Amino acid sequence: MEATANPKASLYKRIGEDKGVRALVKAFYDIIETEEYARDLNLLHLRGHGVAHSRIEQFDYLSGFLGGPAYYLQNHGHTRLKEIHEHVPIGTEMQDLWLKCMTQAVDVAGLSPALADELMRHLTRAAESARNMD
Template sequence: MTENIQVTPYELAGGETAILSLVERFYFFMDTLPEAAGIRAMHAADLSGARTKLFKFLSGWLGGPDLFIQEYGHPRLRQRHFPFVIDEAARDQWMLCMNKALSEVAMDVNFRENLSQALQQLATHMINQAD
């Protein structure tokens, strides 16, 4: 008898350590890339709260511990982001930082590409203003 063991995207990404690394690199790029200045300006000077929230969100979104929901309730991402002007340029800046961060975290190439595409769809869903 064989067991059907399901592996979550969280595990495929590398678990807590990899997600923490991804978030750290993402905010490093946001904080340092001149081409991400627009998206950086939407954040507080201290990025520690944003780091924590993104880590907790990604953890649950990828099938790991539902840390964000446990602390903050349902993500309601569009609602939470509505106070910010998010257009295609902001989405593209966010994805630039995320793709650079993804490229630095060790994971299967196909999984990385699929994860990037899923994040692109999520980021596109956040758009609330025309360019």
């Protein structure tokens, strides 16, 4: 699925720009809405503004986070994950569940193993910074 294999290009470009980020976000939210193991994560999203809203916001956030257009920053004025998620409790268990679902989404998106590993390293750090409970 990679749009470019240039290792100096941003992750955003290497996963296929907007199209690739949208595919990743779609796979992620399809997983949390359909997989039984992800039920608690889906319920957490429903406590916020809902999954449809989260699909848009995650696309906007990840685009900038991965080195593409800073849609989330343009719309909200910041990209502080802890503040973005302050309305929902995120402990280690929820963080790990998010990462499990995202790992499956990365697999569904068809990224090469090397690119998937690099992306998940970045997403793991992001998930850790979003945690607001111990």
